[in-house]
Amino acid sequence: MTAFTTKELEDALTAKLMVNFGKTAEEAGDAEMLRACALVLRDAMALRSVETRKETRREKKKKVHYLSLEFLMGRSLQKNAYNLGVLPQMKEALEHLGFQAGDIFELEPDAGLGNGGLGRLAACYLDSLSTLEIPAAGYSICYDLGIFKQKIVEGQQVELPDSWKGIGSAWLLPKPEEAQQIRFGGTLREFWDDGHLHIVQEGGTTVLAIPCDMEIAGYNTRHTNTLRLWDAKSPKPVDMSLYSKGEYFKATEDEAMAEVIAKVLYPEDNHIEGKSLRLKQQYFFVSATVQSIAEKHLAEFGTLVNFHEKNVLQINDTHPALVIPELMRILIDDAGMEWDQAWFITTHSVAYTNHTVLAEALEKWPQDLFQQILPRIWQITVEIARRWQETCENFFHDMEKVRDTAVIWDGVVRMANLCIAGGMSVNGVSALHSEILKKDVFKNACAMEPQKFTNVTNGIDHRRWLAEINPRLHSLVCDLTGGERYLMEPEALKQLDDYAADREVLIRLADIKRKNKEDFAAYAKKQQGVFLNPDAIFDVQVKRLHEYKRQLLNVLHIIALYQRLQDDPAAITQPHTFLFGAKAAPGYAVAKRIIHLINSLADQIDHDPICEDKLQVAFLENYRVSLAERLMPASEVSQQISTAGKEASGTGNMKFMMNGALTVGTLDGANVEMHDVLGDENMFLFGLRSDEAAAVRREGYVSQRLYNRDPVLHRVLDALKTGFRDGVNYEDLYQRLLFGDRGGPADEYLLLADFQAYCDAEKRMAQTYADPAKWNEMSLHNIARSGIFAADRAVRQYADNIWHVPHR
Numbered sequence: 001m002t003a004f005t006t007k008e009l010e011d012a013l014t015a016k017l018m019v020n021f022g023k024t025a026e027e028a029g030d031a032e033m034l035r036a037c038a039l040v041l042r043d044a045m046a047l048r049s050v051e052t053r054k055e056t057r058r059e060k061k062k063k064v065h066y067l068s069l070e071f072l073m074g075r076s077l078q079k080n081a082y083n084l085g086v087l088p089q090m091k092e093a094l095e096h097l098g099f100q101a102g103d104i105f106e107l108e109p110d111a112g113l114g115n116g117g118l119g120r121l122a123a124c125y126l127d128s129l130s131t132l133e134i135p136a137a138g139y140s141i142c143y144d145l146g147i148f149k150q151k152i153v154e155g156q157q158v159e160l161p162d163s164w165k166g167i168g169s170a171w172l173l174p175k176p177e178e179a180q181q182i183r184f185g186g187t188l189r190e191f192w193d194d195g196h197l198h199i200v201q202e203g204g205t206t207v208l209a210i211p212c213d214m215e216i217a218g219y220n221t222r223h224t225n226t227l228r229l230w231d232a233k234s235p236k237p238v239d240m241s242l243y244s245k246g247e248y249f250k251a252t253e254d255e256a257m258a259e260v261i262a263k264v265l266y267p268e269d270n271h272i273e274g275k276s277l278r279l280k281q282q283y284f285f286v287s288a289t290v291q292s293i294a295e296k297h298l299a300e301f302g303t304l305v306n307f308h309e310k311n312v313l314q315i316n317d318t319h320p321a322l323v324i325p326e327l328m329r330i331l332i333d334d335a336g337m338e339w340d341q342a343w344f345i346t347t348h349s350v351a352y353t354n355h356t357v358l359a360e361a362l363e364k365w366p367q368d369l370f371q372q373i374l375p376r377i378w379q380i381t382v383e384i385a386r387r388w389q390e391t392c393e394n395f396f397h398d399m400e401k402v403r404d405t406a407v408i409w410d411g412v413v414r415m416a417n418l419c420i421a422g423g424m425s426v427n428g429v430s431a432l433h434s435e436i437l438k439k440d441v442f443k444n445a446c447a448m449e450p451q452k453f454t455n456v457t458n459g460i461d462h463r464r465w466l467a468e469i470n471p472r473l474h475s476l477v478c479d480l481t482g483g484e485r486y487l488m489e490p491e492a493l494k495q496l497d498d499y500a501a502d503r504e505v506l507i508r509l510a511d512i513k514r515k516n517k518e519d520f521a522a523y524a525k526k527q528q529g530v531f532l533n534p535d536a537i538f539d540v541q542v543k544r545l546h547e548y549k550r551q552l553l554n555v556l557h558i559i560a561l562y563q564r565l566q567d568d569p570a571a572i573t574q575p576h577t578f579l580f581g582a583k584a585a586p587g588y589a590v591a592k593r594i595i596h597l598i599n600s601l602a603d604q605i606d607h608d609p610i611c612e613d614k615l616q617v618a619f620l621e622n623y624r625v626s627l628a629e630r631l632m633p634a635s636e637v638s639q640q641i642s643t644a645g646k647e648a649s650g651t652g653n654m655k656f657m658m659n660g661a662l663t664v665g666t667l668d669g670a671n672v673e674m675h676d677v678l679g680d681e682n683m684f685l686f687g688l689r690s691d692e693a694a695a696v697r698r699e700g701y702v703s704q705r706l707y708n709r710d711p712v713l714h715r716v717l718d719a720l721k722t723g724f725r726d727g728v729n730y731e732d733l734y735q736r737l738l739f740g741d742r743g744g745p746a747d748e749y750l751l752l753a754d755f756q757a758y759c760d761a762e763k764r765m766a767q768t769y770a771d772p773a774k775w776n777e778m779s780l781h782n783i784a785r786s787g788i789f790a791a792d793r794a795v796r797q798y799a800d801n802i803w804h805v806p807h808r
């Protein structure tokens with residue numbers, strides 16, 4: 001399976017350096033060597049990719065197309081070398097040529113083409129799709145700028161542009177010959193010809209979509225899929241008449257207009273701002289993708305009649321929902337099919353994954369905007385909506401339910417309902433989330449077509465999130481579970497349970513965690529100048545900053561601890577370090593205030609001698625995949641404390657569990673399934689259940705009552721109002737928790753309702769930590785039972801139950 005020997009790699013790298021940079025290895029710098037490494041591996045993968053496509057065509061296999069506006073890929077060099085089986089050779093070759101392999105890996109920028117969990121999920125699934133030998137491709141936009149880089153300046157988030165392509169583009173293979181034309185705006189002209197009504201879009205603007213392919217090698221296989229990223233270009237050459245008149249800017253206007261589409265990733269996680277550029281991005285990438293799939297299918301089979309038998313389009317949330325009317329457009333306008341046949345093919349090709357129940361994240365587009373930007377797609381969507389509504393009326397005979405399930409209502413296009421109407425499958429991403437979809441969010445649609453609704457619990461790439469990032473733990477796992485078998489069969493991790501009473505194994509496990517903590521402390525010192533005490537509990541909450549994820553609840557508990565310490569300096573015996581990492585959407589003011597608060601509190605505690613060697617808070621700047629990779633192996637406590645019913649699944653929770661951290665969490669998202677396999681005794685569960693949280697809200701929740709009743713909570717909230725030594729107070733957050741603001745409810749996410757239970761859970765956690773034997777045993781059980789959260793398991797379920805494609 002090895003693609004290269006060390007010698008072959010050395011020669012290939014030397015040749016690449018010469019051809020690309022005109023330099024020898026001695027002359028080349030780290031950045032040039034990194035590019036050379038990427039190019040050498042890209043060549044090897046491109047070859048395998050061609051073979052994979054050939055075989056797929058020869059055997060007329062069905063293909064999976066995974067459409068997502070986000071792929072949070074992170075770094076690729078180590079991953080690709082690992083999957084190609086040449087990581088040791090690569091390291092050796094680099095050293096022979098006079099380079100430090102670690103420096104080269106560290107130089108690679110993250111490909112941050114996503115916000116958080118949803119984008120990272122897509123990236124993990126790509127790895128499994130290749131490893132499980134499923135013919136597949138991912139599709140997205142080749143954003144110039146990925147998720148912003150976060151800097152903390154005077155305690156506050158500052159956003160900097162992330163131009164990853166300088167080095168990152170070495171992974172991309174542009175294929176301008178396969179460009180597609182995307183049409184926006186203009187008017188429609190209808191005419192009859194040959195007994196058919198023809199509709200053509202005239203005027204408006206055309207944008208060229210150029211594919212830039214990134215190869216995705218599988219592990220332990222030659223199977224290689226591609227991630228196709230569409231770049232936007234103007235099809236018009238620069239207007240030379242304007243140019244020669246000296247109107248330089250005007251001459252390049254079209255180009256700038258077109259290219260803005262692929263300029264930047266929208267930095268909102270679980271939130272939709274109905275901006276016209278966002279709708280253009282969605283249609284741009286969907287249209288390019290569907291056109292390219294249809295073109296290839298037509299070339300292979302000579303007809304689109306069997307399209308659904310050879311293709312399945314999985315859409316990651318509603319962001320690519322326009323595939324439904326776009327596929328209809330191609331089947332009707334380009335292939336000349338009747339509506340019913342086109343609809344049959346479409347509704348047997350598209351499958352939809354829902355990722356959120358938050359109202360502010362459910363996509364809705366104003367009719368005017370939709371119609372103006374996408375006139376033909378609007379027409380088709382209107383007809384889909386009309387027919388769907390008729391079906392609903394005949395089924396329900398109830399106007400309330402018809403309104404609820406409608407695709408277009410009150411001048412608004414509702415993308416989730418479009419996906420339900422036009423999809424063959426609708427899945428949630430954890431058992432609890434899928435139940436909430438069926439019983440609450442989509443209950444009426446589910447009454448009509450219950451067979452469409454299903455669950456696939458999310459998973460993570462365990463080769464990346466364990467083997468690659470935590471080599472010490474990987475060795476232990478190999479020693480105890482029969483070598484590297486678990487890499488292909490994650491359920492083999494279960495064998496670790498047999499060592500729960502083995503003192504030596506538990507000591508080895510503790511030693512691994514200790515060394516990983518020391519490594520992370522050294523990294524934090526170097527990167528951020530922060531000193532982390534490796535003797536302290538590493539208690540970690542890293543994820544996007546969002547009120548429903550309740551970073552603020554974590555802060556309230558830390559303030560309570562701090563106040564206790566002020567009353568009694570002996571209150572804490574075990575040093576405790578709280579680590580946070582989170583980006584806030586640039587327009588999300590409350591989230592940014594919470595980041596500021598974490599930093600004010602960190603500063604306060606840092607300057608209070610009472611806290612020395614007892615209590616510490618640190619905010620880790622610029623949380624991203626490569627930081628998560630360093631942090632997970634070093635984490636001991638995983639904070640998964642969202643308001644029950646709000647987190648669809650979570651995948652951070654799985655990464656922590658797999659690396660032996662213990663969870664303090666609510667019964668939300670996939671935490672429920674973690675609890676199913678771990679039991680009460682192997683995690684620290686607390687707080688309202690999802691149905692209880694709903695009941696509390698229904699019965700008229702008044703957070704002020706808790707404030708008046710609980711003196712600890714009272715004092716904590718007052719500290720927000722008073723503020724910290726940096727002179728900043730957080731009366732706004734105090735107001736939000738007790739009175740609400742701008743007409744919103746007070747404490748929407750029930751922090752105060754869960755406060756006491758949370759403090760109790762943290763106390764139980766700290767008490768357990770004081771008993772290392774017990775702690776290490778629990779940690780071992782967590783690793784042992786994390787196998788079901790492997791992405792391989794999730795992708796097999798999609799393949800068996802939704803896509804109906806074979807796999808390894």
Ligand SMILES: *Cc1c(COP(=O)(O)O)cnc(C)c1O
Pocket residue numbers: 115116117118120542543544623624625628649650651652653655
């Ligand atoms: C896994 C991951 C997430 C998702 O974390 P959750 O806790 O599930 O929200 C977000 N960002 C990055 C960089 C990740 O690696």
